[in-house]
Amino acid sequence: DIVMTQSPDSLAVSLGERATINCKSSQSVLYSSNNKNYLAWYQQKPGQSPKLLIYWASTRESGVPDRFSGSGSGTDFTLTITSLQPEDVAVYYCQQYYSIPPYTFGQGTKLEIK
Protein backbone atom coordinates (compact mmCIF):
# COMPACT_ATOMS: atom_id res chain seq x y z
CA ASP A 1 0.00 0.00 0.00
CA ILE A 2 1.11 3.57 -0.67
CA VAL A 3 1.52 5.52 2.56
CA MET A 4 0.76 9.24 2.42
CA THR A 5 2.48 11.47 4.99
CA GLN A 6 1.54 15.12 5.42
CA SER A 7 3.47 17.85 7.15
CA PRO A 8 2.94 19.69 9.33
CA ASP A 9 0.11 18.15 11.35
CA SER A 10 -1.13 21.65 12.17
CA LEU A 11 -0.39 25.12 10.96
CA ALA A 12 -1.33 28.63 12.08
CA VAL A 13 -1.06 31.41 9.52
CA SER A 14 -2.03 35.08 9.65
CA LEU A 15 -4.84 36.36 7.47
CA GLY A 16 -3.53 37.41 4.10
CA GLU A 17 -0.38 35.33 4.43
CA ARG A 18 0.65 32.15 2.61
CA ALA A 19 -0.02 28.63 3.92
CA THR A 20 1.96 25.66 2.65
CA ILE A 21 1.09 22.02 3.30
CA ASN A 22 3.28 19.15 2.18
CA CYS A 23 2.40 15.59 1.24
CA LYS A 24 4.83 12.78 0.59
CA SER A 25 3.94 9.40 -0.86
CA SER A 26 5.89 6.22 -0.06
CA GLN A 27 6.21 5.52 -3.78
CA SER A 28 5.74 7.51 -6.93
CA VAL A 29 2.18 8.32 -8.01
CA LEU A 30 3.29 9.53 -11.43
CA TYR A 31 1.94 7.40 -14.26
CA SER A 32 4.53 7.58 -17.00
CA SER A 33 2.20 6.76 -19.89
CA ASN A 34 0.16 9.94 -19.44
CA ASN A 35 2.56 11.96 -17.28
CA LYS A 36 -0.13 12.53 -14.66
CA ASN A 37 0.31 12.47 -10.91
CA TYR A 38 -2.60 10.62 -9.29
CA LEU A 39 -2.74 12.95 -6.31
CA ALA A 40 -5.70 14.94 -4.97
CA TRP A 41 -6.22 17.49 -2.22
CA TYR A 42 -9.37 17.86 -0.16
CA GLN A 43 -10.61 20.50 2.25
CA GLN A 44 -12.83 19.57 5.19
CA LYS A 45 -14.33 22.41 7.16
CA PRO A 46 -15.63 21.76 10.68
CA GLY A 47 -18.85 19.76 10.60
CA GLN A 48 -18.78 19.37 6.81
CA SER A 49 -17.99 16.70 4.27
CA PRO A 50 -14.67 16.74 2.43
CA LYS A 51 -14.52 18.87 -0.70
CA LEU A 52 -12.27 18.18 -3.68
CA LEU A 53 -9.88 21.11 -4.27
CA ILE A 54 -7.14 19.82 -6.56
CA TYR A 55 -6.71 16.73 -8.74
CA TRP A 56 -3.87 15.50 -10.97
CA ALA A 57 -1.71 17.22 -8.32
CA SER A 58 -2.21 20.68 -9.82
CA THR A 59 -5.62 21.02 -11.51
CA ARG A 60 -8.11 23.09 -9.57
CA GLU A 61 -11.62 21.72 -9.35
CA SER A 62 -14.30 23.95 -10.83
CA GLY A 63 -15.29 26.76 -8.46
CA VAL A 64 -12.20 26.54 -6.28
CA PRO A 65 -10.63 29.98 -5.74
CA ASP A 66 -7.34 30.54 -7.51
CA ARG A 67 -5.56 31.25 -4.22
CA PHE A 68 -5.42 27.44 -3.92
CA SER A 69 -2.71 25.77 -5.97
CA GLY A 70 -1.07 22.38 -6.07
CA SER A 71 2.41 21.45 -7.18
CA GLY A 72 4.90 18.61 -7.13
CA SER A 73 5.52 15.35 -8.91
CA GLY A 74 6.50 11.78 -8.18
CA THR A 75 6.51 11.51 -4.42
CA ASP A 76 6.54 15.10 -3.13
CA PHE A 77 3.60 17.46 -3.35
CA THR A 78 2.54 20.82 -1.96
CA LEU A 79 -0.76 22.59 -1.46
CA THR A 80 -0.35 26.35 -1.29
CA ILE A 81 -2.96 28.83 -0.18
CA THR A 82 -1.94 32.38 -0.97
CA SER A 83 -3.55 35.22 0.98
CA LEU A 84 -5.29 33.14 3.64
CA GLN A 85 -8.95 33.93 4.22
CA PRO A 86 -11.06 33.19 7.32
CA GLU A 87 -13.10 30.64 5.38
CA ASP A 88 -9.96 28.60 4.68
CA VAL A 89 -9.84 27.31 8.25
CA ALA A 90 -10.16 23.57 7.75
CA VAL A 91 -8.37 20.26 7.74
CA TYR A 92 -6.66 19.46 4.45
CA TYR A 93 -6.01 15.94 3.19
CA CYS A 94 -4.00 14.58 0.31
CA GLN A 95 -5.01 11.31 -1.38
CA GLN A 96 -3.34 9.02 -3.88
CA TYR A 97 -5.41 7.23 -6.49
CA TYR A 98 -2.52 5.71 -8.44
CA SER A 99 -2.32 2.31 -6.83
CA ILE A 100 -5.72 1.04 -5.78
CA PRO A 101 -6.99 -0.64 -3.78
CA PRO A 102 -6.59 0.82 -1.32
CA TYR A 103 -7.09 4.51 -1.88
CA THR A 104 -4.98 6.14 0.81
CA PHE A 105 -5.18 9.53 2.46
CA GLY A 106 -2.68 11.55 4.41
CA GLN A 107 -3.37 11.99 8.11
CA GLY A 108 -4.59 15.56 7.59
CA THR A 109 -3.23 19.03 8.31
CA LYS A 110 -5.26 21.36 10.49
CA LEU A 111 -5.04 24.97 9.30
CA GLU A 112 -5.90 27.76 11.72
CA ILE A 113 -5.67 31.52 11.80
CA LYS A 114 -2.80 33.01 13.81
Added chain:
Amino acid sequence: EVQLVESGGGLVKTGGSLRLSCAASGFSFSGYNMNWVRQAPGKGLEWVSSIDSSSRSIYYADSVKGRFTISRDNAKNSLYLQMSSLRGEDTAVYYCARDHRAYTYRNCFDLWGQGTLVTVSS
Protein backbone atom coordinates in the same frame (compact mmCIF):
# COMPACT_ATOMS: atom_id res chain seq x y z
CA GLU B 1 -29.35 19.31 -7.85
CA VAL B 2 -26.37 16.98 -7.99
CA GLN B 3 -26.17 15.29 -4.61
CA LEU B 4 -25.63 12.19 -2.54
CA VAL B 5 -27.69 11.56 0.58
CA GLU B 6 -26.73 8.84 3.04
CA SER B 7 -29.07 7.18 5.50
CA GLY B 8 -29.23 4.17 7.76
CA GLY B 9 -26.73 5.07 10.44
CA GLY B 10 -27.43 4.66 14.12
CA LEU B 11 -26.48 2.93 17.34
CA VAL B 12 -25.80 -0.80 17.08
CA LYS B 13 -24.38 -3.32 19.51
CA THR B 14 -21.02 -4.96 19.04
CA GLY B 15 -21.44 -7.91 16.70
CA GLY B 16 -24.58 -6.45 15.17
CA SER B 17 -25.45 -5.46 11.62
CA LEU B 18 -26.51 -2.31 9.83
CA ARG B 19 -27.25 -1.36 6.24
CA LEU B 20 -26.31 2.05 4.94
CA SER B 21 -27.89 3.58 1.85
CA CYS B 22 -26.81 6.42 -0.40
CA ALA B 23 -29.34 8.02 -2.73
CA ALA B 24 -27.90 9.76 -5.77
CA SER B 25 -29.64 12.45 -7.76
CA GLY B 26 -28.90 15.00 -10.46
CA PHE B 27 -26.42 12.92 -12.44
CA SER B 28 -26.18 9.70 -14.40
CA PHE B 29 -25.53 7.37 -11.46
CA SER B 30 -25.09 4.26 -13.61
CA GLY B 31 -21.99 5.70 -15.27
CA TYR B 32 -19.94 6.30 -12.15
CA ASN B 33 -17.92 4.10 -9.86
CA MET B 34 -18.89 4.74 -6.25
CA ASN B 35 -17.16 4.55 -2.91
CA TRP B 36 -17.61 4.50 0.85
CA VAL B 37 -15.18 6.46 3.04
CA ARG B 38 -15.37 6.68 6.82
CA GLN B 39 -14.09 9.02 9.47
CA ALA B 40 -13.83 7.98 13.10
CA PRO B 41 -14.56 10.74 15.63
CA GLY B 42 -11.74 13.27 15.57
CA LYS B 43 -9.74 11.20 13.10
CA GLY B 44 -8.82 11.29 9.43
CA LEU B 45 -10.38 9.82 6.31
CA GLU B 46 -10.28 6.07 5.68
CA TRP B 47 -11.36 4.48 2.41
CA VAL B 48 -13.71 1.54 3.02
CA SER B 49 -14.96 0.10 -0.26
CA SER B 50 -15.49 0.77 -3.95
CA ILE B 51 -17.77 -0.62 -6.64
CA ASP B 52 -17.59 0.03 -10.35
CA SER B 53 -20.53 1.16 -12.45
CA SER B 54 -21.59 -2.35 -13.43
CA SER B 55 -20.87 -4.00 -10.05
CA ARG B 56 -18.25 -6.21 -11.72
CA SER B 57 -15.28 -4.84 -9.77
CA ILE B 58 -15.55 -4.51 -6.01
CA TYR B 59 -12.82 -3.67 -3.51
CA TYR B 60 -12.61 -3.53 0.26
CA ALA B 61 -10.20 -2.23 2.83
CA ASP B 62 -8.53 -5.04 4.76
CA SER B 63 -10.14 -3.69 7.94
CA VAL B 64 -13.65 -4.53 6.68
CA LYS B 65 -13.07 -7.41 4.27
CA GLY B 66 -15.34 -10.34 5.03
CA ARG B 67 -17.64 -8.21 7.20
CA PHE B 68 -18.91 -5.46 4.87
CA THR B 69 -20.61 -5.84 1.49
CA ILE B 70 -20.97 -3.01 -1.02
CA SER B 71 -23.69 -3.10 -3.65
CA ARG B 72 -25.64 -0.79 -5.90
CA ASP B 73 -28.96 -0.62 -7.73
CA ASN B 74 -28.60 1.53 -10.82
CA ALA B 75 -32.35 1.44 -11.45
CA LYS B 76 -32.88 3.06 -8.05
CA ASN B 77 -29.81 5.34 -8.23
CA SER B 78 -28.68 3.91 -4.93
CA LEU B 79 -25.52 2.64 -3.28
CA TYR B 80 -25.49 0.38 -0.24
CA LEU B 81 -23.13 -0.85 2.44
CA GLN B 82 -24.18 -3.91 4.41
CA MET B 83 -22.15 -4.03 7.61
CA SER B 84 -22.03 -7.07 9.86
CA SER B 85 -19.97 -8.30 12.82
CA LEU B 86 -19.58 -4.67 13.79
CA ARG B 87 -16.82 -3.65 16.16
CA GLY B 88 -16.13 -0.57 18.24
CA GLU B 89 -13.51 0.54 15.76
CA ASP B 90 -16.17 0.72 13.05
CA THR B 91 -17.68 3.72 14.86
CA ALA B 92 -17.45 6.56 12.35
CA VAL B 93 -19.25 8.88 10.01
CA TYR B 94 -19.69 7.01 6.75
CA TYR B 95 -19.62 9.02 3.54
CA CYS B 96 -20.54 7.88 0.08
CA ALA B 97 -18.44 9.50 -2.61
CA ARG B 98 -18.53 9.58 -6.41
CA ASP B 99 -15.58 8.98 -8.69
CA HIS B 100 -14.43 12.13 -10.44
CA ARG B 101 -14.83 10.77 -13.97
CA ALA B 102 -17.47 8.48 -15.41
CA TYR B 103 -16.61 5.18 -17.09
CA THR B 104 -12.99 5.25 -15.95
CA TYR B 105 -10.91 3.80 -13.13
CA ARG B 106 -8.44 5.30 -10.72
CA ASN B 107 -10.17 8.54 -9.86
CA CYS B 108 -10.33 10.88 -6.93
CA PHE B 109 -13.71 11.64 -5.40
CA ASP B 110 -15.51 14.78 -6.51
CA LEU B 111 -18.92 14.50 -4.87
CA TRP B 112 -19.53 13.53 -1.24
CA GLY B 113 -22.64 13.04 0.80
CA GLN B 114 -23.23 14.63 4.17
CA GLY B 115 -22.39 11.41 5.97
CA THR B 116 -24.25 9.12 8.34
CA LEU B 117 -22.99 8.29 11.83
CA VAL B 118 -22.58 4.68 12.89
CA THR B 119 -21.95 4.08 16.57
CA VAL B 120 -21.01 0.59 17.72
CA SER B 121 -21.25 0.03 21.44
CA SER B 122 -21.57 -2.88 23.78
